[in-house]
Amino acid sequence: MTEVSRGWQRPSIYDVAKHAGVSHMTVSRVLNDHPNIRESTRERVLLAIDEMNYTRSSIARALATRRAMRIGVVVDSPVQYGPNSTLRALESAAREVGYAISAFSISEDDESQIDAGVVELVTQGVDALCVIAPRASSLDMLRQQTTGLPTIVIKAEPDATWHTAAVDQRLGAKLAVDHLIGLGHRSIAHLAGPLDWYDAREREQGWREALTSAGLPSGPAINGDWTSDYGYEFGRTFDFGDVTAVFASNDQMALGLTHGLHERGLRVPDDISVVGFDDLPDSRHFLPPLTTVRQDFGALGSLALQLIISAIEGEEGAQHDVIAPILIARASTSAPRA
Structure with a gap:
């Protein structure tokens, strides 16, 4: 901890x-x-x-x-940008209203640690739990816990058990794909994240729905692992055929993809347009600067804290609240070549 x-x-x-x-x-x-x-x-x-x-x-x-004025936070996969940014935003929002945060990190290779994390936080006398749970496997472990504490879960999909909150991942994917369609792209591949991740599943679904709404067939979808290295190998070896654009499920894979395309002599966006997701602080400095979907983690942290305090004060009910993302258009996308 x-x-x-x-x-x-x-x-x-x-x-x-x-x-x-x-x-x-x-x-x-x-x-x-x-x-x-x-x-x-x-x-x-x-x-x-x-x-x-x-x-x-x-x-x-x-x-x-009779409160400790402290919130326990279980963070799954804290090295990844989304969970880490969510934790920092929640901590900042909590501090503004006089709450402290105790966090317990769960590594990606051992989701069973969630048991130890919950026990440790509960024994500290926290007023509530917030679980930043990007993976289905870690959340399945949490379902076996009974703490009696108000619990809010940060996850992209609604859940019948807990009150949940997230940035609207599916909407973000639709914004990305609609942007490419608006530029004239008709064959759009998707470099997805690991499908144990709720965010990856919602982004893939948003990609499919945007193509279906436009009357376009779903292009190829390949599941990656969030890393730039995976994006690089994909860009260097994938047979793009008639694909003119790729929606990558995060900015790191988009960065590696751009590098891999460059090594095989394909230019972004002249030959392949690339859109990412997250708007990392460095995304504006990629070559070319990356078109991406921005998540407002500050707003998510504030929303999560409001839900936690409401739960502490006895307001109950399982529901799902979302923050709208924003498309940031930069130089990595353009109309396809005729």
Whole structure:
């Protein structure tokens, strides 16, 4: 388990208690001027409050609501851009309203760690759980857990079990493909992500639906692994035939694809137009600058936090909330050559 720390965070009453070496009830008694507290203990608690820059009003709020003012976050595949950006956005939104974040990371090669992650976060006394669950396999493990805590899941597909939130992946894919169709492309391939990933499945479905709506046949779809290396091998070896454009399921694969095309003497966008997904900070500096779909992770973090707080306050009901993505058109797409 790693503590997220991008700047100062307001600690909970439990943090103050730990720092002072006392129980949280002792901190409560000190704040309420309970008479049966040793003076040395009182001074130690007050010193801990001062050293942690903890305001009396914040502690009083935590005591009044009986909350730790801390949210536990289980993050699956945190090295990937989407889960990592979602975590950082949630942490920023939480800090703005006085909540702290404790995060537990699940590696891509061991989704069984989710059991340990949930147990560790629950034992910290968090008020709620947020699960950033891009993969179906990790979420299946979570279904076996019963914590009694309000739980929000960040995933691209609705779920009957939990309240979910996400950027609208299917809409993003449709924006990308509609852009290519509008330029005149009629044979559009899809370099997809791993289909255990909800985002990859939704993006592939959006690609298919956009082609069907335009009366076009689905072009070839190849499942990649999110990496630039996979995109490079695909671009270097794939038989494109009459394909004039590729919608890549993320910017990293689009970058590798462009490199692979260049090595075999094909130019982007003159020979093949390329669209990515995510709008990485460096995408505008690819050669050529990459047309892509931007996800507003800041808005997603704020939405997720609102849902978490609503759940803590007793608002129930399984539903799915989404943030709309935006197409960013750059120089990697153009009309196909006649």
